[in-house]
Amino acid sequence: MITHYCRIVNKTVRLDGVEIFRGEGKSLDEFLINAYNALKIDYPKFYKMDNLSKAGFLAAELVLKNSGASYSGEKISVVLSNAHASLDTDVKYANASKTVPSPALFVYTLPNIVAGEICIRHKIKGENAFFVSETFDPSLMATYVSMLPADNLCLAGWVDVMGEHHDVFLYLQDNASPGKPHNASTLNELYNKEYGTVNG
Amino acid sequence: MESAVNLRNVWVADDSIVSPLGADSEENFSNVVKSVSGLSRIADPSLSANSVYAGQIPNITGDHYLTRFEKMCTSAVSQLTSRHMLPAEKTLFVLSTTKGNIDLLKSDPSHPRIHLHATARHIAKACGFKHSLVVSNACISGVMAIAVAKRYLERGEFDHAIVVGADELTSFVVSGFESLGALSNEQCRPFDQDRAGINLGEAAGVVLLTTQPERFAPDSNIKVLGFGLTNDANHISGPSRTGEELALAIRAAINESRVSNNDIDFISAHGTATLYNDEMESKAFALSGFSETSLNSLKGFYGHTLGAAGVVEMIISIHSLKRDTLVPSIGYRESGVSQKLNVIEATTKKPLKTFLKTASGFGGCNAAMIIQKQSI
Incomplete structure (x- = not known):
């Protein structure tokens, strides 16, 4: 069952369909910091993350903490996907490297680092997987997550960032709790219904 | 989710490697048995201002519409497709890579195949496959890609999988590991007291996984x-x-x-x-x-x-x-x-x-x- 879901798109953050924070048309950099401040999170490591990790971190924070979900660290998996892998940071690293290569940027030139950041924050020791697909693929998520051990929870979804483009849909799948059915059509509906509203 | 799924066994039917140690698995294994290393000192300003001790494939051939990275992949995959007929509808193509065509950032940053999903689809199509998937999970990508394919095969989603693990030696990756101070300037020494860091390398390895080992007998005697x-x-x-x-x-x-x-x-x-x-x-x-x-x-x-x-x-x-x-x-x-x-x-x-x-x-x-x- 899908017990909680977070959508971050058009500089608007929603948890379970309810608006939590709306940005004011500023850059993605500023929006992510403002959202972090608005959510009153105290985690200084946030500031050194790249935008992909920041976006995934915020959504995970809402799905796992603000929702009140309970889980044990070894019994939760993280299955993420996106279209641009880490290309946003790859480009920034390559540009910075024309003068001096930055190790602090280089470590973010892998897409699964966002999963690593989420695992550190929430003490998740279960399995991770990162897939790259052209668009959010509801059947890939529905199928793959259903193949994980049945007693595991799973934080799954889509975390895509490239320049100002941002598109996040993270949800918690839990076989033992009530929620929406975990299948491709529900995922497709939840992903699409909050896409393309307000504030460019 | 389902408690009583009958899982099918998954077997390794064939494999290929294109690397500095050889153009196929046989040549690679015979060099490994003889303790021949594929690593050497490379002084190439397009790779790094410093000389690097690394592995580089000397000659890579392939169609002109492919990038060097894609040629590495297709020359490994084509060895398997030339030996076996695989039904496109029932075969999953999985690409495991961290950086794919990242070298295009230097020459053509708006190239459509700088995106890993587009690279995978392009290679899959060039090799005759329809269903492609990209696993990009840092240095465990290769093992994970085999694990992912196993899950799809044992549940009957596909009968066969071609799992390609590939990464290219590029200035992007070399500069990054240099900046981390993680590179050894000499032959690397895993688990040794004098170990001083990583050597980078490049290769494409492919395994053919199947749930129908009899089709590939007698070589398919290896089970995941x-x-x-x-x-x-x-x-x-x-x-x-x-x-x-x-x-x-x-x-x-x-x-x-x-x-x-x-x-x-x-x-x-x-x-x-x-x-x-x-x-x-x-x-x-x-x-x-x-x-x-x-x-x-x-x-x-x-x-x-x-x-x-x-x-x-x-x-x-x-x-x-x-x-x-x-x-x-x-x-x-x-x-x-x-x-x-x-x-x-x-x-x-x-x-x-x-x-x-x-x-x-x-x-x-x-x-x-x-x-x-x-x-x-």
Whole structure:
């Protein structure tokens, strides 16, 4: 069952369909910091993350903490996907490297680092997987997550960032709790219904 | 989710490697048996201002519409498609890579195939496949891609899978590891007291997985038993201090495989030759009760080939099983880790049935997989 879901798109953050924070048309950099401040999170490591990790971190924070979900660290998996892998940071690293290569940027030139950041924050020791697909693929998520051990929870979804483009849909799948059915059509509906509203 | 699923067995039917050590699996394995390394000092200003000790494939051929990275992949995959007819509808194509066509950032940053999904689809199409998937999970990508394919195959989503692990030696990756101070300027020495860091490399390795081994008999006598995947939840670029999480992955793999420690004839470790990685692995193997088990790291032959490493090292280990031959961990002289390990120092003939492959990577990820020789 899908017990909680977070959508971050058009500089608007929603948890379970309810608006939590709306940005004011500023850059993605500023929006992510403002959202972090608005959510009153105290985690200084946030500031050194790249935008992909920041976006995934915020959504995970809402799905796992603000929702009140309970889980044990070894019994939760993280299955993420996106279209641009880490290309946003790859480009920034390559540009910075024309003068001096930055190790602090280089470590973010892998897409699964966002999963690593989420695992550190929430003490998740279960399995991770990162897939790259052209668009959010509801059947890939529905199928793959259903193949994980049945007693595991799973934080799954889509975390895509490239320049100002941002598109996040993270949800918690839990076989033992009530929620929406975990299948491709529900995922497709939840992903699409909050896409393309307000504030460019 | 479903409690009573009948899972099908998944077998390795064939494989290929394109690397500095050779243009196919046979040539690669014969060089490994002879302790020939594919690493050398490379002075190439387009790669780095400094000379780097690394692995580079000398000649890569392929159609002109392919990038160098894609040619590496297609020249490995085409060896398998020339030997076997695979039904496109029932075959899953999985690309395991960390950086794919990242070299295009220098020459053509708006190229559509800078995106990994587009690269995978392009290679899949060029090789005659319809369904492609990209796994990009740092240095465990290769082992994970085989695990992902196993899940799809055992549940009947597909009958066969072509799993390609590939990464190219590029200035992007070299500069990054240089900036981290992680590169050794000489031949790398996994688990040795004088180890001084990583050598980078490049390769494309391909395994053909199937649920219909009889179709590929008699070569398809290698079974993928089980695997475990975990995260350290500790640091994005440094390994666990205790090795507990890699040990958890190993335990999960052993449990799923229904084998015991005594069944493991050898371990193909990750062994990057950084101080911290090798130390973490030694702790994980000690925690798992594998202090006496024969073990190698193949990084002294190939360097760290990132998304290719798990697949290439799996293939060499499979050939070890098939020929009952333990292959050495070159670069190793004296232990430089805190826990006892039984590092293989010379090629040894010995009856072999089962091995454990492990990998760990940035983002804190760990993978373990158990492979066994069986008659079908």
